[in-house]
Structure formats: structure tokens, C-alpha cells
Amino acid sequence: MKHILTALALVAAALVALRPGAPALAADGRYSAEIRRTEYGLPHVSAKDYGGLGFGYGYAFAQDNLCVLASWVVTLRGERSRYFGPKADSDDPVRPVANLVSDVYYKSVADSGVVRRLLTQPPPVGPSDELRRLVDGYVAGYNRYLEQTGAANLPDPTCRGKSWVGPITATDIWNNILDLDRMASGSQLKEFIVGEAEAEGAQPGPAPGSNAWALGRRATRDGHGMLLADPHFPWNGIRRFYQVQLTIPGVLDVSGGSLYGMPVVQIGHNATVAWTHTVSHAQRFTLYRLDLVDPTSYRVDGRTEPMGRQQMEVTLQDGTVVEHTLLTSRYGPVLAAGHTDKVAYALADVNAANLRAADEWLAMAKSRNLAELKAAQAAHQGMAFVHTLATDAGGTAYFADASVVPHVTDAQAERCAKPSPIPGLEEYVLDGSTSACLWGKDRDAVVPGIFGPASQPRLTRADYVANSNNTSWMTNPSAPLTGYPRVWGKARTDLEPRPRVSLDMIAQRLSGTDGLGAPGFTLETLQATSQGKRNYTFELMRPDLLKLCRTDSEPTASDGTQVDVGEACRTLAAWDGRATLDGEGAVLWREFFTRLERPTKPGDPVYSPWRVPFDPEHPLTTPRGLKHDDPVVRQALADAVLYFQTNGIPLTLTPGRAQHYSSIPIPGCTEGEGCFDRVRMRGRLGADGRYPEVDTGSSFMMAVELTPDGPRTRTILTYSLSTNPSSPHHTDQTALFSRGQWVTERFTEAEIAADPKLTTATVRG
Structure with a gap:
């Protein structure tokens, strides 16, 4: 009888796993992972399968930063007005808006059903089975920690005992992945979509920045591939990096950083490949001007099309329910901004239905060389708004703007151009009254409307590639990248001072004129140069x-x-x-x-x-x-x-x-x-001689040398691992960063085991 019940349970689990969006259960119905922590609390999570790995990662993350993700889940569910009031700013660290605006926007995303539809699709449009298992395990690990600890006993006073803290779902994590992919497009245009009074005069905000160098064998003293990762992301909120090593023996072994709520390493390395990203100048959306027939319909190719309607209800703190209606079109949401009795504007977002980036990072983490990393990017085509810079143990440096870009040629942009009524959104406003202005198609693109890999700016070198948020044309001054459509970013433009000093730092190191010794990079001179x-x-x-x-x-x-x-x-x-x-x-x-x-x-x-x-x-x-x-x-x-x-x-x-x-x-x-190593404070120097607190700058810095004996890596998580003010790892790395110091990464089993501060815990659920 016991064997029959076990067989029935396995069949039931298999049927559940086949249902779109259902939990991808571990083979034995339980999750298990080992979490080892080395200096500065850095977690090394290992498990026998993807579900267990996600479980261990979600559990470890919740130990350090549960409050941040709990608050962000409230945002993604469109419930901030209920708990924090409609007028207070949201917790979006890149572009905060009033909670009511935020709630209407995120409820509209949920109402659109985009995540539900994507979860029914096979890869690469929909998530792989491995990623589904990671997400489900991550959710289960987070919830297991919360269940064991209890909201009333959480160590972080920020959310201890708060009514808005509770279990999360896989849908929350999928929505987080989607929102990250929309960060440089739809997610930064919330006010224009919702059209609240607070949005009057608003302009899209600047995206986070970064520095990145991939060094080939001709640029390094010993001929090894080397990489510098220096993303400049917010120091508070959901867009902070969390440092982790994720291991499934014989399958996956990757170390690096991932933004909060992401179950995969996004900037990192394995034994033979290292990669990082910088924010690209390429366009992520176009606006389409609609010629209106009446307030809720428009013409395309002489035919009238009705707009769709989304009716959202937002609950306020006092229990009042506020209704808000948004209009949609064949191109995407109709902006409230610029809407008159004759014209309206619709947002066509190239990342509107993009969950592919997470699978792409997972595939990159398993790459053994640059050829496999390139193949991973070509297979998924999900990088939402970033360049990729990478190197491998063979000492080759690689750059690609392998990001998702709307297929708009210069000729089409000129032919279809329409004026924009919105400051800051003057470029790529196209004529929505004719299908001749729809985005084009590439045969090698995994979804219609984007440029395929063969059309992307790419450069492979034996010396170096570098980017500091400049357009790709000066990736290496010896080989300018030109001739690409302007939608990728303009060539032959002012580099701006930060990219210029970046290239000058490399040039001085390669010539040995920077006072750091003989020409060529070592791991030590890479560290010293980057913090000059x-x-x-x-x-x-x-x-x-x-x-x-x-x-x-x-x-x-x-x-x-x-x-x-x-x-x-x-x-x-x-x-x-x-x-x-x-x-x-x-x-x-x-x-x-x-x-x-x-x-x-x-x-x-x-x-x-x-x-x-x-x-x-x-x-x-x-x-x-x-x-x-x-x-x-x-x-x-x-x-x-x-x-x-x-x-x-x-x-x-x-x-x-x-x-x-x-x-x-x-x-x-x-x-x-x-x-090069910039900081940002929101505000001017005060009369007391102090600026407001630093809120953006170097965040997860990583210097890697890929040697024949394995990677040598130095890292610094500038704001430290935990947002919990009572944690010993709340500012311990920040103190190191202040003094210009780094952490020696422990990647191999021997290195981890040799840590005198090593702690080990097995978690199950």
C-alpha cells in the first residue's frame, strides 16, 4: 500500500509540474540545501537540484534582507496605498512615484495577464524548467524562514510585526523579474501611463550606471583573462546586489551578485568564464501617435480600432476604494500624458513581455568559455537594457550590446517620425496610423520586433574592451564600432568625462605610466587602478x-x-x-x-x-x-x-x-x-558641510583573474550584505570600502573549508 501511495504521489507531482505556472516540486517532494557562510556573512548555497538550490538561496536571502523584499512585494501587488497611504513615495529606488500611481501601474500589469501568458510558453519565450524550479524553491525558502521566525520575531525592526509582511508567491518573483526587465522602459514611465496630477512636468529619470573592463591576454601581465565589474546601482531598496555562490555539484558552480529577489547570479564568474554588465544607451521603447476617431478609438491603415479598457481598484488606508481606468492599444498602454481630442500616444515597450533574461543569466553561469556564453545569449536574447562584457580562461575579451532593442532603422525612424508633447521623450515617436511604421523583423530574433544577434554591436579582442555607459563606438579606440542604426545609441558623440577617464586609466596601465609598476594588469594593479x-x-x-x-x-x-x-x-x-x-x-x-x-x-x-x-x-x-x-x-x-x-x-x-x-x-x-568610482547624493552640500547620505555608486565590485589553477577574485559589496541595522553584516564591508579594502573570495571547496569563521546549516522544507 505504501508503494502505491508513493507512486500516486509522484504521478500527481508530475501532473502538477506540467500545469503552466504550477510549482516545480523537488523529486522527493521536499527541498534541502546547505548554506555555508564565510567572512562578512557571505552565503555559499549548495543543493542536489534546482529546487533545493532556490530554496537555500531564498532562505539565506530572507535571513539578511526579508524586509526589503516584503515591502517590494506590496509594491508589485499594487497595495502600497493600503498600507502606507496614497501620497507617500513608493519604494522604487530608481524612480519613486506616489503610491497611488505605483499601485495603479502594477495592478494594470497584473490585469494584463502578461506573466500568466508567458508561463504557458515553452523556452526561450517562457521560462525553462530549471528556472521554474529555482523560482519555486526560492519562494519556498523565503516562506520557510518567515514561518520559522514569525513576523513578530523578525530581527529587523524595519518590518518586525508589520501587517504587510507575509508569505510570497512565485507570481511575485516572476513579476519582479518582469519589472526589472522593464526598468529602462515601462517601469520608469508610470506617471505618464497613469496620468496623476503629480506627474505634471515629470521626466524620465536617469538609469543606474556602471563601469566594466574585460581584459584579454595581451593586456594582462601573465596572459590570463581578467574582468572588472563595477555596477553603479542604488544603495537602498530592491535594486541592491546580494552576493552569493550557487552550486549544484557537476551541474552549476557560479559566484557573484544578483539584485534582490532574483534567483540567479547576474554579474559573476565560474571556474573559466567571468562577465559583467553596464547600462546601454540603446532605445527600449517607442511611442506611437494615435490619430483618434473619438476618445476611445483610433485609425490604423484607414480602419477604426477600439481601445481596450483596464478598470483598476486601489484600496486606501481608510478602506476607501479608488477606481482608475487605463486605456490600451495594439501597441501597448495609452499614455494619459499628451491625450487630446485628436491624438493620443501609446507606449510600445520592447520588454513588455520579457522574462528571458533570467534564463540567459542561468545559461551564462553554466558556460565554459566565451563561445558558450555567446550561444547562451543568442538562444535567449533577454538582456533587457545592458551591455555584456566578458572574458574566459583563454584570455579573450568580449563586448556585446546583446540587449533587447526595437527593430527601427534610421530610415524608418525618419519616415515615421512625429512630434512629442512630452519633455524627455522626443526621440522615436512614430506614426501609429499606418502599419508601415511597425517594428521590423530579423530572422534570427527569438521574438518579432527586435534586432537579432547578427545585427548587434559586438567586439572580440585580445587586449581589452571597456564601457562606462558610453555608446558602444569607443569600446576600444583601436576598433571603433560604427555603422549601426541610431536606435543603438549615437556614434561619434562626446564620450563624457567618466568613460574618458576609464579609457585613460587603461592606457596608462598598459604603458606603465600610472605609477603602479611595469606595464600590464595584475589582479593587484586592477584593484588599485579601479579605486584611484x-x-x-x-x-x-x-x-x-x-x-x-x-x-x-x-x-x-x-x-x-x-x-x-x-x-x-x-x-x-x-x-x-x-x-x-x-x-x-x-x-x-x-x-x-x-x-x-x-x-x-x-x-x-x-x-x-x-x-x-x-x-x-x-x-x-x-x-x-x-x-x-x-x-x-x-x-x-x-x-x-x-x-x-x-x-x-x-x-x-x-x-x-x-x-x-x-x-x-x-x-x-x-x-x-x-x-570612475562615482558617488551620488540626492541634494546639495548643506550649510553644515555635509551632503545627504550617499544613495548610488559602486555597489558590487568584483575583480577576477582566470588562472589555469582557477579564479582569483577580490570583491567588495559597498553597502554590505544585510539591510538589517542589527546585523553584524549591516556595514562591515562598507567600512572596508571606506578604507579602499577588498574581500578575498572563497570559491573552491578548499578555500571555503579553510575559513576560520565558517558556519554551516542545512535547511529543509
């Missing part, structure tokens, strides 16, 4: 700044005050141009330089302080210099110095005293200043 704290705008403008100081010691501020800038000039002349913790002059330069970049009044063009303008024939050496004799420049210096003097702030103020995270001083400087 160079301020490139200061380097390029310093000679002309000193000329200004010599010719005008008392420039006039914008309020008419004559300001003695002598001490400021002496401070800047003595500064070495590096934004270290003790860099006297670093903050003064920033306050001067950022005043140069600001428009004098809203609507004015941004002022260019460069003495020599950009020349596409000399992209690595232009623009340069400072317009030292321009009254605008002199006034900016006077205004900056006057601010310091008026508030009693020392002109020698250092980054160590001015910028911080959780009370820990943080080095570095800002994007506009041309800093």
Missing part, C-alpha cells in the same frame, strides 16, 4: 583654473559681492585631484564645477565651460580646458567660495567629512566631475 579616485574634469581644467586665479583674485558673485578667492585657489592648486577621504579641495572643486553645469534659469541650455569643444576626430582628448576668462566661469567660482565663507565651511573640506553612508565616510566624486 581620479577627478578627470579637474585634471583637464586645472591649468586654466590656475590662470583664472592669477588674473582675477576677486571675481564677482551672482549677488554682486566681490569674493576673495585667494585661499580657495591655493587649496585647489595644492590638491592632487583625487577624491580620497582626505582630499582637501575635492569638495570645493565639486561645488565650483557643478555650478558651471547648472542652467541659469529653468529652460535655459546647460552651459559648456570647455575651452576646446568636442571634436569627433579626437574623442579621447576633447573637450578640454576651462574658459578661464569667461565671466560665467568666474562668477561660478565666486559663488562657490562665497557659499563656503557664508556658512563657515572650511575650503579644505574633504569627502571624508562631507559624504557618508550609515555614518561611515565614503570617498569618491560625482558623475559629472568625471569620476
Whole structure:
């Protein structure tokens, strides 16, 4: 009888697994995983199958960061107004909006049924069985930890005992994957879709940035492939990285970082391949202008098409239910913004139905060389908004903008172009009244409407490829990538200071002129180079700044005050141009330089302080210099110095005293200043000589050397592993980052076992 029941149970489990979207159960109906933690709490999760691996990962993650994912699940379900009020900002760390706007948007995503439809599709459009098992296991592991601990006993006071904390579902994780893929498109246009009053005058926000180098055998001292990963993502919320090693013996062994709520490693390495990503400049959506027949219908090819309607209900804190209606079209949601009695605009999002990225990362993690990594990307075509840079043990460097891009040629963009009523969305507004303006098709594309792999910008080198969010044309100055449709990003454009200093850092290391010894990269010089704290705008403008100081010691501020800038000039002349913790002059330069970049009044063009303008024939050496004799420049210096003097702030103020995270001083400087290892604070320098807390910058840094004996890796998770303020791993790595230190990764069994702080736990459920 026992054998019959067991057989029936297995049959039932198999039938459940075949049902679209159903849990992919472990073979014995139970999950089991081993979680080993090394220094700084870093988890190494191993299991015999994908379900168990996901279970262990979800359990470990919940131990460290349950509150963040619990809050985000409330967001994905469209329930923030119910728990936090309709007017408070959502917990989106990239582009927060009012909770009511957020709720309407996410309820519309759920109402569309897109995830449900994708889960019925076979790979690569739908998820693989391995990924389904990972997701289901991850959910079960998270829920198991919550069940064992109890919401009332959670160690993190942020969500302890809160009514909004509860079990999650696989649908929540699938929605999280979809939302990440939409991060550079639909998810950043919530206000335009929903059309709440708070959205008036809103513009799409900047996407997170990154630095990445893949070094080939000709760039490294010992001929090994090497990689630097330096993503610049938010330091708070769901877009933080979590560091983990995931192992199924004989099947998968990958180490790296993944964004919260993602069950796969997104930036990382295995024994023979390492990869990372940077945010691409390619377009992720187009708007289609609809010629209206009446308020709820439009014409295409002379025929009238009715709009669809989505009726959402959002519950507020007091129990009141608010109804909101959104309109849809053949192209996608109809924007509330720009809607008149004659025209409307619809959003065609290239990532509207993209769950493929997670399977692509899983396949990349199993790649043994670059050929297999390329094949993984070609098979899935799911990278939503990032470049890929990779290297392997053979010492080859590889770059690809293998991201999902709408198939719009330059000729089509010009032929179909329509004006946009929305600031910041002027490009790629197409004529929606004719099917001749629909996205094109490539035979090698896995879904219609996108460019296939053969059309993507790619470069393979024996020396290096690099990207710091510049367009792909200067991936390696020796081999410019040009001739691609403009939808991929413009070629022959100003690189901006951060990508320029990145390429200059590589050039100096390869020539041995950076003071770090003989030419060529080692793991140690890769680490040192990446944390050099160079301020490139200061380097390029310093000679002309000193000329200004010599010719005008008392420039006039914008309020008419004559300001003695002598001490400021002496401070800047003595500064070495590096934004270290003790860099006297670093903050003064920033306050001067950022005043140069600001428009004098809203609507004015941004002022260019460069003495020599950009020349596409000399992209690595232009623009340069400072317009030292321009009254605008002199006034900016006077205004900056006057601010310091008026508030009693020392002109020698250092980054160590001015910028911080959780009370820990943080080095570095800002994007506009041309800093490779940049930081960002939402707000200006206060009268107390302090900036608001750092909220973006280098996040999960990883330097890897792929040697014949296995990978040598150094990492630093800048904001540390846990968001729980009572955890010993809340700021332990942040303190290391402040001092310029790294963590030596433990990848092999011998390395893990040798850790004197090793802890081991087996979890089941």
C-alpha cells in the first residue's frame, strides 16, 4: 500500500509540474540545501537540484534582507496605498512615484495577464524548467524562514510585526523579474501611463550606471583573462546586489551578485568564464501617435480600432476604494500624458513581455568559455537594457550590446517620425496610423520586433574592451564600432568625462605610466587602478583654473559681492585631484564645477565651460580646458567660495567629512566631475558641510583573474550584505570600502573549508 501511495504521489507531482505556472516540486517532494557562510556573512548555497538550490538561496536571502523584499512585494501587488497611504513615495529606488500611481501601474500589469501568458510558453519565450524550479524553491525558502521566525520575531525592526509582511508567491518573483526587465522602459514611465496630477512636468529619470573592463591576454601581465565589474546601482531598496555562490555539484558552480529577489547570479564568474554588465544607451521603447476617431478609438491603415479598457481598484488606508481606468492599444498602454481630442500616444515597450533574461543569466553561469556564453545569449536574447562584457580562461575579451532593442532603422525612424508633447521623450515617436511604421523583423530574433544577434554591436579582442555607459563606438579606440542604426545609441558623440577617464586609466596601465609598476594588469594593479579616485574634469581644467586665479583674485558673485578667492585657489592648486577621504579641495572643486553645469534659469541650455569643444576626430582628448576668462566661469567660482565663507565651511573640506553612508565616510566624486568610482547624493552640500547620505555608486565590485589553477577574485559589496541595522553584516564591508579594502573570495571547496569563521546549516522544507 505504501508503494502505491508513493507512486500516486509522484504521478500527481508530475501532473502538477506540467500545469503552466504550477510549482516545480523537488523529486522527493521536499527541498534541502546547505548554506555555508564565510567572512562578512557571505552565503555559499549548495543543493542536489534546482529546487533545493532556490530554496537555500531564498532562505539565506530572507535571513539578511526579508524586509526589503516584503515591502517590494506590496509594491508589485499594487497595495502600497493600503498600507502606507496614497501620497507617500513608493519604494522604487530608481524612480519613486506616489503610491497611488505605483499601485495603479502594477495592478494594470497584473490585469494584463502578461506573466500568466508567458508561463504557458515553452523556452526561450517562457521560462525553462530549471528556472521554474529555482523560482519555486526560492519562494519556498523565503516562506520557510518567515514561518520559522514569525513576523513578530523578525530581527529587523524595519518590518518586525508589520501587517504587510507575509508569505510570497512565485507570481511575485516572476513579476519582479518582469519589472526589472522593464526598468529602462515601462517601469520608469508610470506617471505618464497613469496620468496623476503629480506627474505634471515629470521626466524620465536617469538609469543606474556602471563601469566594466574585460581584459584579454595581451593586456594582462601573465596572459590570463581578467574582468572588472563595477555596477553603479542604488544603495537602498530592491535594486541592491546580494552576493552569493550557487552550486549544484557537476551541474552549476557560479559566484557573484544578483539584485534582490532574483534567483540567479547576474554579474559573476565560474571556474573559466567571468562577465559583467553596464547600462546601454540603446532605445527600449517607442511611442506611437494615435490619430483618434473619438476618445476611445483610433485609425490604423484607414480602419477604426477600439481601445481596450483596464478598470483598476486601489484600496486606501481608510478602506476607501479608488477606481482608475487605463486605456490600451495594439501597441501597448495609452499614455494619459499628451491625450487630446485628436491624438493620443501609446507606449510600445520592447520588454513588455520579457522574462528571458533570467534564463540567459542561468545559461551564462553554466558556460565554459566565451563561445558558450555567446550561444547562451543568442538562444535567449533577454538582456533587457545592458551591455555584456566578458572574458574566459583563454584570455579573450568580449563586448556585446546583446540587449533587447526595437527593430527601427534610421530610415524608418525618419519616415515615421512625429512630434512629442512630452519633455524627455522626443526621440522615436512614430506614426501609429499606418502599419508601415511597425517594428521590423530579423530572422534570427527569438521574438518579432527586435534586432537579432547578427545585427548587434559586438567586439572580440585580445587586449581589452571597456564601457562606462558610453555608446558602444569607443569600446576600444583601436576598433571603433560604427555603422549601426541610431536606435543603438549615437556614434561619434562626446564620450563624457567618466568613460574618458576609464579609457585613460587603461592606457596608462598598459604603458606603465600610472605609477603602479611595469606595464600590464595584475589582479593587484586592477584593484588599485579601479579605486584611484581620479577627478578627470579637474585634471583637464586645472591649468586654466590656475590662470583664472592669477588674473582675477576677486571675481564677482551672482549677488554682486566681490569674493576673495585667494585661499580657495591655493587649496585647489595644492590638491592632487583625487577624491580620497582626505582630499582637501575635492569638495570645493565639486561645488565650483557643478555650478558651471547648472542652467541659469529653468529652460535655459546647460552651459559648456570647455575651452576646446568636442571634436569627433579626437574623442579621447576633447573637450578640454576651462574658459578661464569667461565671466560665467568666474562668477561660478565666486559663488562657490562665497557659499563656503557664508556658512563657515572650511575650503579644505574633504569627502571624508562631507559624504557618508550609515555614518561611515565614503570617498569618491560625482558623475559629472568625471569620476570612475562615482558617488551620488540626492541634494546639495548643506550649510553644515555635509551632503545627504550617499544613495548610488559602486555597489558590487568584483575583480577576477582566470588562472589555469582557477579564479582569483577580490570583491567588495559597498553597502554590505544585510539591510538589517542589527546585523553584524549591516556595514562591515562598507567600512572596508571606506578604507579602499577588498574581500578575498572563497570559491573552491578548499578555500571555503579553510575559513576560520565558517558556519554551516542545512535547511529543509
